[in-house]
Amino acid sequence: MSPVQSILRSALTAKFEVPGSAIVPEASLESLGLDSLSLAELALILQEELGVKVEEHETAGSTTVGELSRVLLAKCATATAGAQ
Amino acid sequence: MRLRVSNELGSAAAVLQGLGGWVPPRVVTNEELPASWGVDDAWVRRRTGIGTRHWADADTSTGDAAERAARLALASARTPRVDAVIVATSTPDRPMPATAPQLASRLGLEGVAAWDVSAACSGFVYGLAAAAGVICAGIAERVLLVAADVYSTLIAPEDRSAGVVFADGAGAVVLRRGLSGEPGGVLGFDLGSDGTGHHLIEVAGGGALERARPRAYRPADRYFRMDGREVFQHAVTRMTESSRLLLKNVGWTAAHVDRLVAHQANARILSAVGERLDIPADRCVNHVERVGNTGAASIPLALADAAAREDLRAGQRVLITAFGAGLTWGSAALLWPELDRIAPVHDTGTSAGRSL
Numbered sequence: 001m002s003p004v005q006s007i008l009r010s011a012l013t014a015k016f017e018v019p020g021s022a023i024v025p026e027a028s029l030e031s032l033g034l035d036s037l038s039l040a041e042l043a044l045i046l047q048e049e050l051g052v053k054v055e056e057h058e059t060a061g062s063t064t065v066g067e068l069s070r071v072l073l074a075k076c077a078t079a080t081a082g083a084q
Numbered sequence: 085m086r087l088r089v090s091n092e093l094g095s096a097a098a099v100l101q102g103l104g105g106w107v108p109p110r111v112v113t114n115e116e117l118p119a120s121w122g123v124d125d126a127w128v129r130r131r132t133g134i135g136t137r138h139w140a141d142a143d144t145s146t147g148d149a150a151e152r153a154a155r156l157a158l159a160s161a162r163t164p165r166v167d168a169v170i171v172a173t174s175t176p177d178r179p180m181p182a183t184a185p186q187l188a189s190r191l192g193l194e195g196v197a198a199w200d201v202s203a204a205c206s207g208f209v210y211g212l213a214a215a216a217g218v219i220c221a222g223i224a225e226r227v228l229l230v231a232a233d234v235y236s237t238l239i240a241p242e243d244r245s246a247g248v249v250f251a252d253g254a255g256a257v258v259l260r261r262g263l264s265g266e267p268g269g270v271l272g273f274d275l276g277s278d279g280t281g282h283h284l285i286e287v288a289g290g291g292a293l294e295r296a297r298p299r300a301y302r303p304a305d306r307y308f309r310m311d312g313r314e315v316f317q318h319a320v321t322r323m324t325e326s327s328r329l330l331l332k333n334v335g336w337t338a339a340h341v342d343r344l345v346a347h348q349a350n351a352r353i354l355s356a357v358g359e360r361l362d363i364p365a366d367r368c369v370n371h372v373e374r375v376g377n378t379g380a381a382s383i384p385l386a387l388a389d390a391a392a393r394e395d396l397r398a399g400q401r402v403l404i405t406a407f408g409a410g411l412t413w414g415s416a417a418l419l420w421p422e423l424d425r426i427a428p429v430h431d432t433g434t435s436a437g438r439s440l
Contacts, residue, residue, distance in 0.1 A: 035131060037352055040316040044356075056313060 004050065004072045008065070011045045025066030029059065036061075046072065052079050097269040098216035098227070099262030100421050102161025105388030105429040106152035107138035107253040107375055114248070121244040128248050133351020137251030137376030139236045145177045149254035150187050150232035153384070156427050157228065157256035158191070166258060167224035168197040170214055172207030172231040172380040174409070175238055176200060179290075187230065197224065204285065205347050205408030207231055207380030208255070212416055213273050219261045230256040233379030238287065240307035249350060250308070251376035255384025267398060268421030274330040275414040281318060285310045285409035319353050322413040323405045324360040330415040331403070338362045342400035343390065343420075347407055348372035348382035357405070369395070374430065380408075391426040398422040 001009070012018040018032045029039060039061060043054040052075040059068065113136050114125040128134055140149065150171055158164060169191070171184040182200035197218075203210035208231040215227040232254035239246045262269055288294075289305030323346055331337060344363045346354055348371050358368040371386035378385055383404055390396040398420055405415040 036313060037131065037316055037350075040313040041320075041352070041356060043313075044317045044320060 002073065004076055005069050007049045008046065008069060008072065011042060011049070012065075015045060016042070023065055025064060025069070027065050028061065029063050029065070029068070030061030032065075034061070050076055052076060095264050096220045096222075097262055097264035097266075097271075098212070098219045098259040099266060100257055100268035100270070100418060100423070101163070101226070101260045102157045102159070102258035103256070103384065103388050103391055103423060103426055104153050104156025104158075104160055105253070105255040105381075105385040105392075106149060106156060107378075107385070107429060108140040108144055108149070110139050110141060111136050112139050112251075117248060118241075120242070121247060123244060123248060131352075132249055132376075133354075133370070133373055134249065134376045135373050138253060140234050140252040144234065144252075146173055146175050146232050146234045146254075147177050147183050147187055147190070149234060149252065149381075150183060150230045150256070151190050153232065153254035153256040153381075154187060154191055154228055154230050156388075157230070157258050160424050160426060161258035161260075162424065163226065163258065164192070166193060166196060166226040166228040168215070168218055168227045169193060170199060170201055170211045170227060170229045172201040172203065172211040172229070173233055174202065174204050174207070174379050175232075175234045183232075184230075191228075193228075203380070203408060203412045203414075204410060205349065205377070205379050205382065206406040206410065206412040206414050207408065208383045209273070209404060209406045209414035209416055210275065210412065211380075212257075212259075212270065213275055213414065215259050216270050216273070219259060224261075226258065226260045228256065228258055230254060231380035231384050233381050235308070235377070235379050238308045240304060243307065243309075245312060246308055246310060249377045251378055253375055253378035253381040253385050255381045255386075255388055257384055257387075267419050269418060271417045271419070272330055272334045273414065273416050274326045274333065275412075276322070276326060277413070278411045281314075281411040282409075283311075284314050284318065284411065316350075316353060318411055319347075319349060319407040320356045320360065322407050322411070323347070323353075323357045323415070326413050326415040327357070327361055327403060327405045330405075330417055334417045336401060336403075336417065340401050341367060341403045343367055343369055343396060343402045345369045345383055345386050345390070345402060345404045347405070348375070348386055349377050349407070382406075385429060388426055389429040391423060392428045396420050
């Protein structure tokens with residue numbers, strides 16, 4: 001598991017009390033029990049932890065864990081490349 | 085440019101002398117919310133942490149609520165006289181004139197300086213800064229600051245999201261000229277704004293823009309609207325950053341803070357700010373559960389309720405922080421003073437609540 005995926009998993013389990021077994025790539029954030037304020041807080045936590053801007057549509061209720069992971073990995077890769 | 089002020093010990097400072105809070109008698113439980121909103125107690129509590137709120141009746145204006153809180157604060161301060169009256173509100177009784185001069189007259193304070201502060205839910209902290217400013221400049225010896233909002237008048241009838249959260253109330257403080265470092269002395273401020281976020285929380289209509297171009301506006305523009313998601317992130321980030329800056333400026337760490345009194349917007353914002361500041365939940369004052377979000381009034385109401393329950397005690401280090409439309413935010417720090425017993429906020433049926 002990449003550091004980005006680990007941070008996402010950790011936020012979902014520790015902050016939003018999502019069971020680890022439910023965090024599978026095809027699960028939508030909504031199906032994991034996150035309401036609109038939880039989605040806002042998840043985006044804020046990811047921004048704080050990863051140092052990248054997370055847009056509203058990237059943490060929508062219908063966004064899946066797999067989609068969000070890919071978006072975050074791409075953002076972090078771009079941020080790292082930009083910093084070099 | 086942000087405004088940061090930290091008083092030198094022994095210099096002039098605004099000192100808290102009196103405190104009062106008032107909410108309308110009508111308690112609205114989650115079960116009593118309009119059926120058309122389709123919400124139940126569990127949904128509202130989970131989403132907002134709110135169990136009850138108070139809504140004013142049609143005969144209770146912002147000025148009326150302000151007067152109730154003001155009288156309680158003046159009684160607590162044991163003084164009928166102040167040199168200035170400041171009202172912080174987003175729901176003034178009318179666009180002009182300000183609410184404060186009429187309040188001063190109703191209180192028998194003829195001739196004193198009186199003006200309103202418009203900084204939405206940050207209004208109490210901005211008003212506190214205005215009060216401290218006129219006190220430290222030698223313009224006034226004593227100031228009455230009242231934060232009052234009747235938000236129930238500003239929420240569209242069909243707006244469930246805002247309707248479950250926003251409510252009515254007023255809180256007031258009396259500040260006197262004293263010395264920084266003495267109990268009750270405000271030790272410093274951090275104030276800031278970001279006008280590029282003006283559209284995130286707004287009442288778009290009802291002002292000069294609408295009067296100039298009436299056809300560009302709809303009746304719904306007279307009501308409050310908010311981008312909840314963006315506001316959540318800004319509120320948490322701004323209150324956390326402002327608090328950190330102020331703590332550094334006054335020489336405190338999070339461990340020094342005995343009570344964090346943040347703008348009572350929503351229980352989830354309160355816990356998110358407390359977690360980021362590393363201040364445990366038992367040191368974070370929660371009043372939103374009983375009164376909802378009362379706008380500018382939320383902080384003085386929370387102070388009055390905590391003081392009445394003796395959860396706030398002399399000598400405690402208190403950090404207050406607020407965020408609101410504008411966007412605006414601000415924080416202040418003080419050592420809690422010895423005050424006369426504060427009237428219970430929720431005892432509205434007693435003589436204290438009906439002393440007009």
